[in-house]
Amino acid sequence: MQPEIEAFIRALTKASRASRNTVAGYGRDLADFRAFLLTMPSASGADGEPNGDVDVALISADHIRLYLAHLMKSASRATVQRRLSAIKAFFRYREGTTGAPSPARALRSPKLERRLPAILQxxxxxxxxxxxxxxxxxxxxxxxxxxxxxxxxxxxxxxxxxxxxxxxxxxxxxxxxxxxxxxxxxxxxxxxxxxxxxxxxxxxxxxxxxxxxxxxxxxxxxxxxxxxxxxxxxxxxxxxxxxxxxxxxxxxxxxxxxxxxxxxxxxxxxxxxxxxxxxxxxxxxxxxxxxxxxxxxxxxxxx
Missing domain, CATH: 1.10.443.10 (Intergrase catalytic core)
Incomplete structure (x- = not known):
């Protein structure tokens, strides 16, 4: 998975509409997703990848749902929404380059809590x-x-x-x-x-x-x-x-x-x-x- 993340980040860097902060944020979010998947044998095959990486072809919508549920225990809804956006963008890129369908396509982001910004008089x-x-x-x-x-x-x-x-x-x-x-x-x-x-x-x-x-x-x-x-x-x-x-x-x-x-x-x-x-x-x-x-x-x- 790591080489595919790196390829996605390179492609995102070249895209004129992507700011440096967006690229860096997507990189961190996908690294966190990968770290979670490394704890799940079902995402790296029965015997695991030879280099200890995740097999992207084995990632399913259920893996992503489990990751989001894990995040919801401690992260804000805004963080969960941002992580899912990064995952969706990664799989859209992969679908465009390999033709493999995105397991994240049908997943919806959690609704954000409407919090009014704090201001000074x-x-x-x-x-x-x-x-x-x-x-x-x-x-x-x-x-x-x-x-x-x-x-x-x-x-x-x-x-x-x-x-x-x-x-x-x-x-x-x-x-x-x-x-x-x-x-x-x-x-x-x-x-x-x-x-x-x-x-x-x-x-x-x-x-x-x-x-x-x-x-x-x-x-x-x-x-x-x-x-x-x-x-x-x-x-x-x-x-x-x-x-x-x-x-x-x-x-x-x-x-x-x-x-x-x-x-x-x-x-x-x-x-x-x-x-x-x-x-x-x-x-x-x-x-x-x-x-x-x-x-x-x-x-x-x-x-």
């Missing part, structure tokens, strides 16, 4: 951004630029750390997000406060900036990781005195919800967020409706 976002006002050290100026940019443009954290200076047009206030989710480029607005924060960081960067160099770096000049940004946001929440576990992605939710609440239309928000489907963007209407219901409940005499 605008005043709380301001507290988060202003947490270190007065401190002009390079690390602090960088962290402020991170907060401002995430909230100002609604970027995914992977898109933020992937930015190069040439992607920021400070004259017209726009950012080009290159190879975002789905490997699609898009252009999004960025506000003056965020631009000022980015320029303040650029002036004190420990390593001289270059047009093709990273925007967000550590203090040694290397591109920051998504995990490092998550830690920066978590630490800043503590300094701001906010009892919230919001993540960098949560600031993206704040961007969309506050835009919607202030009159932006869903289509524009969809474009700025880089959502392929309007249905994905529509979850923010539920957040706004909950807020309206709460206002109504507090204000109406007969609510």
């Amino acid at each position: 605008p005043s709380e976002v301001e507290r988060l951004i202003e947490a270190d006002t007065g401190d002009n050290s390079p690390a602090t100026l960088r962290d402020r630029a991170i907060m401002e940019t995430l909230y100002s443009s609604g970027l995914r954290v992977s898109e933020l750390v992937g930015l190069n200076w040439r992607d920021i047009d400070d004259e017209i206030g726009m950012i080009t997000v290159r190879a975002g989710k789905g490997d699609k480029d898009r252009v999004v607005p960025i506000g003056e406060p965020a631009l000022e924060a980015l320029m303040a960081w650029r002036r004190v960067m420990p390593v001289a900036w270059e047009a093709d160099g990273p925007v967000i770096t550590n203090l040694r000049g290397r591109r920051l990781t998504t995990r490092s940004v998550e830690k920066i946001v978590a630490n800043r929440l503590i300094r701001a005195g906010l009892a919230s576990s919001i993540t960098p992605h949560g600031l993206r939710h704040c961007f969309a919800t506050h835009m919607l609440g202030n009159g932006a239309d869903l289509r524009s928000i969809q474009e700025m967020l880089g959502h392929a489907s309007l249905a994905t963007t529509q979850k923010y209407t539920h957040v706004s409706m909950n807020h309206l219901k709460e206002v109504y409940r507090r204000a109406h005499p007969r609510a």
Whole structure:
């Protein structure tokens, strides 16, 4: 099975619509599926494969169902759905290259629980951004630029750390997000406060900036990781005195919800967020409706 997974990953890498994150995620998901199958003799033949691998031809829908049931004991529905998507994609590829029917074709993904994204109020976002006002050290100026940019443009954290200076047009206030989710480029607005924060960081960067160099770096000049940004946001929440576990992605939710609440239309928000489907963007209407219901409940005499 391992050689076939590797062939699938190579084919997926060449596909123009597949982002690096998608390819890496599918690789991890299929490796986990293979590891599960290695514990099942029925997936590797009576005597097992000579190299200790899984015989893909022996994988049935029942093997996949057993794997999904195993996952459901500890993983979220979103994780289970993603793993099944990877398995379906792998067998679709195999069907196209070998003609062997896919055992995953008739399997359906579990329905996702509808959970509304956690958000901060605008005043709380301001507290988060202003947490270190007065401190002009390079690390602090960088962290402020991170907060401002995430909230100002609604970027995914992977898109933020992937930015190069040439992607920021400070004259017209726009950012080009290159190879975002789905490997699609898009252009999004960025506000003056965020631009000022980015320029303040650029002036004190420990390593001289270059047009093709990273925007967000550590203090040694290397591109920051998504995990490092998550830690920066978590630490800043503590300094701001906010009892919230919001993540960098949560600031993206704040961007969309506050835009919607202030009159932006869903289509524009969809474009700025880089959502392929309007249905994905529509979850923010539920957040706004909950807020309206709460206002109504507090204000109406007969609510």
